[in-house]
Amino acid sequence: MTTSADVASGKGATDENFPVASHLIAARHRPAVMAFYDFVRAADDVADHATLTPDAKLAILDQMEASLLGRTDTEPVARPLRTVLAERKLSPRHALDLLAAFRLDCTKPRTADWADLLHYCSLSAMPVGRYVLDVHGESEATWPASDAVCAALQIINHIQDCGKDFRDLDRVYIPDDALAKAGVPVEALGAPEASPALRGLLRDLAQRTMLLLDDGAVLPSQVRDFRLSLETAIIIGLARRLTTTLETHDPLSQKVHHSKAAFAGIAVISALGAAAGRLVRPAHRPTTATRHS
Template sequence: MTTAGELRSGKSHKDENFPVASWIIHPRHRALILAFYNFVRTGDDVADHATLPAQEKLDKLDLLEAELLGKGDTQPEAVALRKAFAERGMSPKHAQDLLNAFRLDVTKLRYEDWDEVIHYCSLSAMPVGRFMLDVHGEDRSTWAASDAICAALQINNHLQDCGKDYRNLNRVYIPRDALAASGATVEMLGEARSTPALLKCLQALARRTETLLHEGRSLPGEIKDTRFALEVCVIDAFADKIVNLLKVRDPLSENVHLSKGQMAGIALSAMAGGLFRRVTGQMPRPARTGRVI
């Protein structure tokens, strides 16, 4: 029997739009974070597999969950994460939420409105931030700001890959009502270049995503662990740069991704700025009104 891990795309934590268990994070946390990442990446790659039938994808995801919960030892990524959770006395809930997002990826190919996209993000992205906060022993009052940043990261990714997702998987996260409001259609995502109507839609969504980033801007100041707070500063800076690209560029025909060199420069600047603000007490305060999620 093919394990879920054998269906991996080859993408690793070094290929993501954000740092994963980077050197900024304290070494005591990295093994657990990487075990979580490998489990999640495996599930994501199963859901995104180009030729695997839908029912087989769902069966693989069910098997990963079963073994995460202790029912079998055939899936190495599930077994490794199960043991890592046990060592830290942590619940598997965040990983299970992500598996539910991957099941949606298999069964739900269209989203009607912003609220449906945010619901998807509550399963596909917010649990990652919550997991990281739990790993570092942070208070759950930090979840609101983290949820906003994680949703923004996910929607940035949806906008960056909207053409590829449609062409390769017939999957569209761009809400139907947003397309209709701009006079665009789903089929336009298959073109080599966005029409004016589609570009208007995508850039309006990027601006809405920028509002999510503003909602989460207080997160580094709410986090007690300095190293983790600095990593969040880096992630936020990457997301901010990407959303600004998406506000002015066409993701179907132009580059809206960061190069390794750009990421390194942004990371150093974000860390320096974050450390300065932390030392001087100039961290942003939490936003308590005007919630968008």
């Protein structure tokens, strides 16, 4: 029987664009966050495997769900998360949503429009933020701002990796209607560099992504946990810089990632800004609605 461990990519938390359970997160919460990350990372590796058939991928994802819910124990990576959920009396719904997203990756290689993309993000990205908020005991009223930020992070990854996703997996998250409107054939994603039309399309998507970050900008002030507030501020700061870079760079031919120095600088500035803001405006109950269309 093939398991997720058999097809692991070797990627880990340090390979991600954004911090995962950094030392800003309280020590008592980091194992819970990492248990979720490790489970999701394993499922993502299954969905992105280059040679497994869709049916084989779906079979492993089904095993992972069964193990998470305690019906079997064939997937060891599910055990730490299953334990955390039981100890903290948390629902498995966020992890199950992620599994639903990875099943879509196996069966639905194209994205119709912006609404379709955001629906995918509602399964693939928003549950991550919601889980972290639940672990910290935050109010569900923080979810709309978190959802906007998490959707933006996911779309940033999609834009960065649009060429690789198409070439390696024949998977396209760039909306079909946007490609058609720009007169860009999907095959253009496999080119060594983006055409002017594709550059314009990706720039437009980056600008729409920045609006999501604008919607989520209130999150650090809504979160009651001070350390998590700083973490969310840093993530938003890093996302803004990457989005700005994507507006001017070609992800097909140019590397669009933070340098270590830039990462550190943005992190410090974002954390200090959030800390100063909380001194002036203590954490408050959220009231802001977000634009998801």
